[in-house]
Amino acid sequence: MFDNSIDAYLVNSPANRRYFTGIDTSAGAVLLTATEKLFFTDFRYENYARNTLRDFNVIIVKPSEFYDTLVRELKRLDARTVGYEELFVTVNDYRQMETALSDFKLEPASKILADKRIVKTQDEIDKIENSQRIAEKALAKIIPMIKPGVTEREVSAELMFEMIRSGADSLAFDNIVSFGENSANPHHHPSDKKLEKNELILIDFGARANGYCSDMTRTFTLGSPNDELKAIHGIVLEAQSYALKHIKAGMTGMEADSLAREYIRANGYGKEFGHSLGHGVGIEIHESPNLSEKSEIVLSPGMVVTVEPGIYINGLGGVRIEDLVVVREDDVLNLTNFNKNLYL
Numbered sequence: 001m002f003d004n005s006i007d008a009y010l011v012n013s014p015a016n017r018r019y020f021t022g023i024d025t026s027a028g029a030v031l032l033t034a035t036e037k038l039f040f041t042d043f044r045y046e047n048y049a050r051n052t053l054r055d056f057n058v059i060i061v062k063p064s065e066f067y068d069t070l071v072r073e074l075k076r077l078d079a080r081t082v083g084y085e086e087l088f089v090t091v092n093d094y095r096q097m098e099t100a101l102s103d104f105k106l107e108p109a110s111k112i113l114a115d116k117r118i119v120k121t122q123d124e125i126d127k128i129e130n131s132q133r134i135a136e137k138a139l140a141k142i143i144p145m146i147k148p149g150v151t152e153r154e155v156s157a158e159l160m161f162e163m164i165r166s167g168a169d170s171l172a173f174d175n176i177v178s179f180g181e182n183s184a185n186p187h188h189h190p191s192d193k194k195l196e197k198n199e200l201i202l203i204d205f206g207a208r209a210n211g212y213c214s215d216m217t218r219t220f221t222l223g224s225p226n227d228e229l230k231a232i233h234g235i236v237l238e239a240q241s242y243a244l245k246h247i248k249a250g251m252t253g254m255e256a257d258s259l260a261r262e263y264i265r266a267n268g269y270g271k272e273f274g275h276s277l278g279h280g281v282g283i284e285i286h287e288s289p290n291l292s293e294k295s296e297i298v299l300s301p302g303m304v305v306t307v308e309p310g311i312y313i314n315g316l317g318g319v320r321i322e323d324l325v326v327v328r329e330d331d332v333l334n335l336t337n338f339n340k341n342l343y344l
Ligand code: ZN
Pocket: 204, 205, 215, 216, 217, 322
């Protein structure tokens, strides 16, 4: 197993269930041991699970009988230590689990499980890249409708429609579409604000297809924003391109973050870059590894991360430029293929 001190992993979170089974289900639990993989679900998924999870022992169980069945299986498998997802289960879940599994030793295993997902296979990278292509195609399609007078909400709605129409199963996360001053709020929610000619337009969005997410941000304008915002766009773009040029396997998340952060700091905007440089992307939109000021994780080939420096000035506006890349031995492979100019 992944860690010798744990005999069986009880996986409840949708993201980890998706990872270890390859299928999306709204309910169920996975039990992983060195010799067997079990999938507990209810009758709604019986045929689907039996037909798709050939290497699993599929057990159909009523929710009320789950723990009795689990205990029986753990005993049969001779498991003593059970890893559980401490970052996912609620206090209530944990109390139930603790009572039901009183004959077993419970060990937190969220990190061990997250680490299994951190390096992507080529198949996973292909899926992420496909989601990225869908997102780019949708953005290209809606650019012509971005004109003075259009609202953030309208742009967001069109973008969502085009992503779904281009093959996305859902959005990777709620679209961020912000105009003018609103772009100073990194996680702005699209409103009825209308675009004015000289405002910045920040769009941060992603598609989810075949279970995998994409993530990108572009900041641009139709007119002529004030000089400081123009300068900031140039600084963010430089910081990003420097980071993209230098990130590679072997460096820590912190070192990657500092590539962009030092440049932004040197230009006087250290405080205005209030978030980390990037995050892992996969089944979840935010997963390991983090490229942040505190991240000691060492990057390895096959990790998929965003590179997204930003500068935000309250009352004025903000710029973020985000690409999605695969870490390689000596460089990164950029999965994003979309113009980054201030004037698209
Ligand atoms: Zn993003």
